[in-house]
Amino acid sequence: MDCQLNATAASLLGFLHERPMSGWDLVATAQALIGDFWSLTRSQVYRELAAMESAGLIAAGPAGPRDRRPYELTDAGRAAFRAWLEQRPGPEQIRYPLLLTIAFGRHLPPGRLASFVADHRGVHEQRLEQYRALRAEAGDHLDAYASATLDFGIRYETAVLEWFDHLPPEIRSR
Amino acid sequence: MDCQLNATAASLLGFLHERPMSGWDLVATAQALIGDFWSLTRSQVYRELAAMESAGLIAAGPAGPRDRRPYELTDAGRAAFRAWLEQRPGPEQIRYPLLLTIAFGRHLPPGRLASFVADHRGVHEQRLEQYRALRAEAGDHLDAYASATLDFGIRYETAVLEWFDHLPPEIRSR
DNA sequence: CGACTACCTTCCACTGTGGACTGAGGGGAG
DNA sequence: CTCCCCTCAGTCCACAGTGGAAGGTAGTCG
Numbered sequence: 001m002d003c004q005l006n007a008t009a010a011s012l013l014g015f016l017h018e019r020p021m022s023g024w025d026l027v028a029t030a031q032a033l034i035g036d037f038w039s040l041t042r043s044q045v046y047r048e049l050a051a052m053e054s055a056g057l058i059a060a061g062p063a064g065p066r067d068r069r070p071y072e073l074t075d076a077g078r079a080a081f082r083a084w085l086e087q088r089p090g091p092e093q094i095r096y097p098l099l100l101t102i103a104f105g106r107h108l109p110p111g112r113l114a115s116f117v118a119d120h121r122g123v124h125e126q127r128l129e130q131y132r133a134l135r136a137e138a139g140d141h142l143d144a145y146a147s148a149t150l151d152f153g154i155r156y157e158t159a160v161l162e163w164f165d166h167l168p169p170e171i172r173s174r
Numbered sequence: 175m176d177c178q179l180n181a182t183a184a185s186l187l188g189f190l191h192e193r194p195m196s197g198w199d200l201v202a203t204a205q206a207l208i209g210d211f212w213s214l215t216r217s218q219v220y221r222e223l224a225a226m227e228s229a230g231l232i233a234a235g236p237a238g239p240r241d242r243r244p245y246e247l248t249d250a251g252r253a254a255f256r257a258w259l260e261q262r263p264g265p266e267q268i269r270y271p272l273l274l275t276i277a278f279g280r281h282l283p284p285g286r287l288a289s290f291v292a293d294h295r296g297v298h299e300q301r302l303e304q305y306r307a308l309r310a311e312a313g314d315h316l317d318a319y320a321s322a323t324l325d326f327g328i329r330y331e332t333a334v335l336e337w338f339d340h341l342p343p344e345i346r347s348r
Numbered sequence: 349c350g351a352c353t354a355c356c357t358t359c360c361a362c363t364g365t366g367g368a369c370t371g372a373g374g375g376g377a378g
Numbered sequence: 379c380t381c382c383c384c385t386c387a388g389t390c391c392a393c394a395g396t397g398g399a400a401g402g403t404a405g406t407c408g
Contacts, residue, residue, distance in 0.1 A: 006394065007271055014278045024356050037273040041396055046357065048394095066356055066403050085281055089271035089290055091297065095364095097181055097263035099211040099326060104188045105319040107259055116263055123265065144342050145279040152273060152337050159333035163326050168318050180363065198387050215365055220388065222363095240372050240387050269395095 008040050009048040010084035013057065013077050020061060020072035023049050036153055052077070102171065114174040121164045128157035182214050183222040184258035187231065187251050194235060194246035197223050210327055226251065276345065288348040295338040302331035
């Protein structure tokens with residue numbers, strides 16, 4: 001009964017507080033709710049579920065159609081989740097390949113960088129639009145916690161766009 | 175001679191354009207120059223160096239004191255670096271444990287979250303100060319590329335701090 | 349019924365992280 | 379000068395995380 005959960009496993013426990021879910025459901029739920037600031041993959045979710053089941057933190061119910069295996073929380077699982085949540089969260093990690101390319105930009109012919117930059121700017125523009133739309137239509141139904149994480153996304157994307165728009169011409173123009 | 179480098183390996187090749195360096199030097203250099211947006215660890219650097227040596231992208235010179243082994247670029251290495259740099263950089267990844275904790279904040283007693291938040295705010299405040307100091311003292315010597323990545327850091331930290339300051343009281347106040 | 353699509357899980361190779369461990373050089377205290 | 383300790387330099391390991399391939403099954407639509 002390992003109580004030193006990693007954040008991904010703990011999040012799964014968090015979602016299982018709502019209702020029993022299969023691995024598939026958990027992936028979908030997690031990607032929708034925390035995917036923007038906590039990446040996770042199918043592979044790892046299933047791996048953590050298997051580990052947590054054998055650690056007694058969750059229990060698989062009777063298999064449904066298509067090998068669907070719903071998991072539900074055990075008391076140990078609830079306790080482990082609480083214990084994890086009480087811990088001081090660690091620092092954030094950012095890995096931004098575009099910044100790498102820019103950092104080595106002097107090895108690149110002029111204009112090439114600008115094309116990459118323009119691509120990325122488009123992606124961020126679109127993401128900001130999505131966030132804003134989400135807040136506009138669902139904003140009132142969101143609780144303070146969901147609202148706070150969404151607000152982070154909006155401020156982040158806004159800042160990134162401003163950064164794009166202030167890049168010097170040798171990086172920005174084709 | 176694998177030409178599908180990963181970004182970490184490619185960065186090492188990038189730094190070896192300056193001068194031959196040992197694994198230790200490369201870790202220090204990389205952490206100083208790209209560490210803020212591309213995390214890397216000693217373990218992986220040495221692993222990549224070994225792989226790249228056996229792939230013929232770099233060559234080890236005569237060992238110095240304390241098993242220090244300087245690597246230098248080969249022509250194949252230079253070519254592989256160029257090939258990597260030409261590739262469209264992928265999307266950024268953010269993993270922010272604090273946002274996870276906030277997302278599950280309703281399971282936490284009031285005030286607890288605020289303590290975490292205050293901690294993190296301090297870290298970001300300090301980082302912003304560092305960046306600003308760096309720009310103030312070295313700003314003129316930096317080329318456009320280094321300046322652009324530094325500017326990203328400043329805008330990011332600024333946005334995060336603003337986000338902190340706009341959190342609702344049930345999250346922010348102890 | 350038969351093809352097809354969406355669902356659900358598994359497996360694998362590789363990349364990335366953090367800590368423990370070894371061992372050698374160099375510099376300061378005595 | 380010698381000894382000790384600190385830093386330098388590299389190695390190893392377990393675990394976390396990523397992405398894609400593969401495979402089987404259930405419902406659905408012609």
